[in-house]
Amino acid sequence: MTNTTPASHFKPGALAAAFVLSLGLAITPNHAAQDSLKSQAMSNAQPTAETLSAKQRAIPLIAATMATSNMPKLNAALNQGLDAGLTISEAKEILVQLYAYTGFPRSLNALTELMKVVEQRKQRGIQDAPGREPTRDVPTGDELLAVGKANQTRIAGAPVQGPLFDFAPVINQYLQAHLFGDIFERDNLDWQSRELATVGALAATPGVEPQLRSHMAASMRVGLTASQLRQVIQVLADNGDADATKRAREALDTHLAGAAGRS
Template sequence: MSKRTAAMYCKTGARAAALALGMLALAPGLAAENTRSQAVADTQPLVETLTPRQQAIPLIAAFMAGSDIPRLNAALHQGLDAGLSISEAKEVLVQLYAYVGFPRSLNALNELRAVVDERKRQGIQDAPGLEPSRAIPTGDQLLAVGKANQTRISGAPIAGPLFDFAPIINQFLQAHLFGDIFERDNLDWQSRELATVGALAATPGVEAQLRSHMRASMRVGLTAAQMRHLTQVLAERGDRDAARRAGEALTHTLEAASAG
């Protein structure tokens, strides 16, 4: 890490205060994984730590959730230095509007644009990355794809009193979150879950959703050791309260799994 980046991480930032969109994780493990990333994950050996690229993602997400622009700037530099493409960084910040709101997403995207421009002036050529490899379905087909993704990641069709009370929210989840967003295959689903966990860990009051996404992270192929590494990254370079919440969510998830 450069001296400039390290210095920026030392700056104090605003504490995360935004409430994430709670409905997005009331279903067990609101996360998804596209076919291409799943095929890749299935062939990968279990690993114990996050790569430098992966480490940057929850930091980017946590600082975005807390509207901590100076530290977000440093985390974006870190991610790009570690091999995160510009399109992958965009995807992280676009996806997180569903959890921390459009204003924070727009502000973060504007900061990414400024970072990319600054790096170009310095002669740094960052990988542009990819656009989605296929067209996103629309209409009834989109809803069907989203429902299938939701069921797949949750292990069963989602139902319950809340969705009986407000069925439209589940339709929005299926068509937009699981459809429009998670069908975009230019960011793998493990990265999407690392981003979601980072954002929720930085947001007080959404512990149930954070636990749900801890479970989802391991469903898409991340290991318990990697998620423990995520909590260490947050503690060392992010926010200790976020690290504590993430650690508690991981402990809860592992205890529930061992209990059967």
């Protein structure tokens, strides 16, 4: 069903935490369609590497400490990311995107902390790169819904549909129009960085293990490798979050085992 409601009217809250392909609701296309979708997804990915950059390693740490509202550790993680070359724009975008996974209050509090960090660094004589704002206009109305659906399909690896969307179709409209449309069309943060942030936040959040497994798969679809995701797990371990580390390790192992079984 086409929905022409303006994006500003959508109120998705933490809808992305219900990233429903993780519940087994995606309808698997034929092999030719899967190959096409994989090719489309990789067109939005960065070149494949086996190690995370220092900047990339900071992203899941920022996300995990934001998700747990641990402001001292978030302060340190933001400083680590900025020291590693994260721009202010990229840091803001990470914290803005994560409202969809952790809720507005945590996002607003984290953005306030980023403001504090940037000001403290200025007082110490550190001039962080401002970065850039999105370079293209985000579409609206039917075009936004279409773009969001295409982005969702690329990241999920197949059209996302199933009984849940028959029961509550509006939830997928919100996901497509807002998360995968409004947010993922903003090109001041690449998709690998967005997935690193999502994995970090979900790993730190109890009770969303199905969604975490889903985003481990999505991370690999946008070009991150199993080796890089193992490094994300190590970042969480080094941060002292044993529960997040365990959840992330189990999610990745489950995804890799399932992928091996399908090959």
